[in-house]
Structures are given as structure tokens and as C-alpha cells.
Amino acid sequence: MAVPxxxxxxxxxxxxxxxxxxxxxxxxxxxxxxYGFESxxxxxFEHLEVYTQKSGDEIEHQLYAFEDKAKRKIALRxxxxxxxxxxxxxxxxxxxxxxxxYSIPRLFRYERTQKGRLREFYQINMDILGIETVDADxxxxxxxxxxxxxxxxxxxxxxxxxxxRTLLEELFTQAGLPxxxxxxxxxxxxxxxxxxEDEYSEDMKTIVEDxxxxxxxxxxxxxxxxxxxxxxxxxxxxxxxxxQLFNLLDAxxxxxxxxxxxxxxxxxxxxxxxxxxxxxxxKSMRAIAGGGRYDKLVELxxxxxxxxxxxxxGDVVLGDLLKEKGLTPPIPPRSRFFxxxxxxxxxxxxxxxxxxxxxxxxxCEFSLKECNVGKQLNNANAARAEYTIFLGGDExxxxxxxxxxxxxxxxxVIKLDNLISHIATLx
Numbered sequence: 001m002a003v004p005x006x007x008x009x010x011x012x013x014x015x016x017x018x019x020x021x022x023x024x025x026x027x028x029x030x031x032x033x034x035y036g037f038e039s040x041x042x043x044x045f046e047h048l049e050v051y052t053q054k055s056g057d058e059i060e061h062q063l064y065a066f067e068d069k070a071k072r073k074i075a076l077r078x079x080x081x082x083x084x085x086x087x088x089x090x091x092x093x094x095x096x097x098x099x100x101x102y103s104i105p106r107l108f109r110y111e112r113t114q115k116g117r118l119r120e121f122y123q124i125n126m127d128i129l130g131i132e133t134v135d136a137d138x139x140x141x142x143x144x145x146x147x148x149x150x151x152x153x154x155x156x157x158x159x160x161x162x163x164x165r166t167l168l169e170e171l172f173t174q175a176g177l178p179x180x181x182x183x184x185x186x187x188x189x190x191x192x193x194x195x196x197e198d199e200y201s202e203d204m205k206t207i208v209e210d211x212x213x214x215x216x217x218x219x220x221x222x223x224x225x226x227x228x229x230x231x232x233x234x235x236x237x238x239x240x241x242x243x244q245l246f247n248l249l250d251a252x253x254x255x256x257x258x259x260x261x262x263x264x265x266x267x268x269x270x271x272x273x274x275x276x277x278x279x280x281x282x283k284s285m286r287a288i289a290g291g292g293r294y295d296k297l298v299e300l301x302x303x304x305x306x307x308x309x310x311x312x313x314g315d316v317v318l319g320d321l322l323k324e325k326g327l328t329p330p331i332p333p334r335s336r337f338f339x340x341x342x343x344x345x346x347x348x349x350x351x352x353x354x355x356x357x358x359x360x361x362x363x364c365e366f367s368l369k370e371c372n373v374g375k376q377l378n379n380a381n382a383a384r385a386e387y388t389i390f391l392g393g394d395e396x397x398x399x400x401x402x403x404x405x406x407x408x409x410x411x412x413v414i415k416l417d418n419l420i421s422h423i424a425t426l427x
Contacts, residue, residue: 010119010120011118020328027150027151028147029104031150035126037126037143038099039102040101045077046074046077047074051075053082059078061110064076077105077108080103085308086301089301089304097306098131100127100128101126102125102127103124105123106121107120116286122315123314126140126144126311128140128308128309129307130306130307137274142249142254144278144313145252147289151318152322158288161260161278161279162276163265165186165273165293166237168182170233170237171229175220176213184207185207186266188200190265229262238273241274246260270294272296274292288314289312291311333384334363334365336364337362337363337386337389338389340373340376349391351366354366357423380406387406391416401419
């Protein structure tokens, strides 16, 4: 019988995979706590309307949606922002603002699987709610950059590409594009790099029928800098906000990490201001992270008006980039200590010593199946033990044990009675 495979778009996490995942999660958590964010979470599934209310009924085909036994329409969560907005709306003024929240949820999307995109994945979400000024946007983008630096990347590895939905609205209005076309052109621009040039051109002609308006819009999206945008449209309010943002990022020491990119749109309709995405320097992968301002979302769920900005970074693309750059850490030891014992030692003596080490706060193990010293050493290597403690033999006759550093090969002979105090001094 053939071994069954897991469902398409999912992963099995063997111990070495879990070690890598926990490394990434620990770095994420370190960044969040360093920037003063608090942890939260929500249910793994929500009422379907939580997602359709935000994105429309068409979102349902991208979800794992079903009816429960009470005929309620339910969906596994594809993102956490709607849950966050619902939770904040439910508490209202009882929550002291600003909120600085983070979460590392497991998410599900029924989408076509491809490089960097699976149907089950994890994300880091960071959000600031209650601050309407660009200071919150700068703080959050700084946190994104800090997260990447914590993982070992530098400005030669990635860039945060920044734009503004309000800037795009100003430019579209100046170009003469009707407001009812904005949503359609946002969606087209967001998938610009995901379709062929011919398909993109034809869709643009369908949405923007007037050739003069279309020419103006295409010229805007050829702009390579804010200075070029200013030359086209002047210093609009949104341009002033972006200039302020880059000035703040310079104060954080992150000037080299962020660039203006008019082509960053973000496909979700709820963005209301600055938007950004993080790409590897060659843009050879999908976006590593993305986010922006969503000032109206909490109100959409019945809450009080709440300015908000947030971002999410998935573990799939980030993991690929870490591996490509050789930034994956070695698999950590399964146990710090491994006891190898000789024939003259009783099993119960080994167990008692192992428990004494464990009760002192150190990981320790021994061979559960009795075997010779050579096989026990193989087991110690399989456990990636940092130190092996040899119990019994010639040293044992004098009340001593031998402690071996498994990486360097150094050995020390010490009194068994002094073992616990000795291992406390080991690096």
C-alpha cells in the first residue's frame, strides 16, 4: 500500500523543520517585544460574514468555508486582520489606545499552490491602533525592518517599497479617472507582475477606456521617485505625508532600507493610506511582507472610528529567503547532556543521575535500550548532545566521572559529587 500524502498545499513538520520554524518564531517574538508589542490571538475559524463583510462575497472561493452542524456558515481564517478589527470593535472604549498588538497565527487559503504560496501557513502580524498620524506608519515599518535585521538580513538583501493609496486617488482624480473605476484599477495594478504584458494592457484598456486618461495613468506608474511624482502632480497632501515618513525612517537609522515605489498598491480594498511591501533585493520572490493603513476597518465591524496600521509576513517566502542566503541556523541539541554508562553501573543509578541533572534545569537523556558504549555514543551523537557524561569504568572506581565536550573533544575528570556544580559552569 502506498504511503498517503498530506493534503495539497500543506506541510509536515519533522523535528528539524520544527526547529527551523521555532527559530523564526522566536526571532519574530523578540522583535515584537523589543518594539513594545503585546501578544493576542483569536479563533481558528470565524463566521463567514466576518470575511465577506470586508472583502465581498467573491472572497468565499478563496476560503475553506463550510456549514457546521447547526447550518451556520463558517470559514477557517485566511488572515487575522478582520478578527483583530472585530475584537477591537467589541471592546470599544474599554481598550486603552494606542494598541500595539502582535500575533503568529496559523492561516488557511484555498488558492493555487506555487513557489512561496501554500494553503496552510503561518504569519507574523503587527498592528498599531489609535494613532492617526504618520508616526505609527513609521514605527511599524521600522519594526518590519528590525524583524528582518534580527533574522540576519541587511540592506543588501531586501527593501521596503512604499506607496500610498491616497496618493493614487489624488493622481487618478487629476488624470480624470472616474471614482467608480478606482477599485478595479487597484486590483489590476496589484496583479501587474502576475500576468502577461498583453493581458495587463488589455485589462487596462477595458478599465480605462479614454486613451488620454490611460496615457496619464501609465506615465504616473513609470515614475521612479517621489521627485518625479511631484513634477507630475505637485506636492499633494499625500506626497507631504510620504516625505514625512521617509524623514522619520531616517531618524530610525533605516534610510537605506526603504524606497518609494508607485507600483505598490496592495490588493485588499480596506487600505486607506500608506501601503508597503517587503521584497528581496532582486525581487525574485513573492513579497516577504506587506501592510498599510486601514483607518475604517474597525468602524466597518460596528466599532468606534479607529485609525490603524498593520502588516503581515508569511513564513513560507521568508523561509525560502533565509535558506537562499545561508541564514538557517544549525539544528539545536536535543539534549545538553547524554549519560554513557559502563557495565558495572546499575540502570537505576543512571536514572537517578539523569533525574538529578534534569531537576537542576538541564536537558539530559540516556540510552533506553541497554547497549555497549559504542552504540551509546552513537545515540549521543544522534541526540546532538553538547556534552557526554561517562559514568563508571576506571574513573568510577575512584568516585569520578568523565565529561566530554562533543564539539571540541575536550575531556575533564571530576568528582561525581561535584558534577552538578561543575556543569553549571560549562559554556
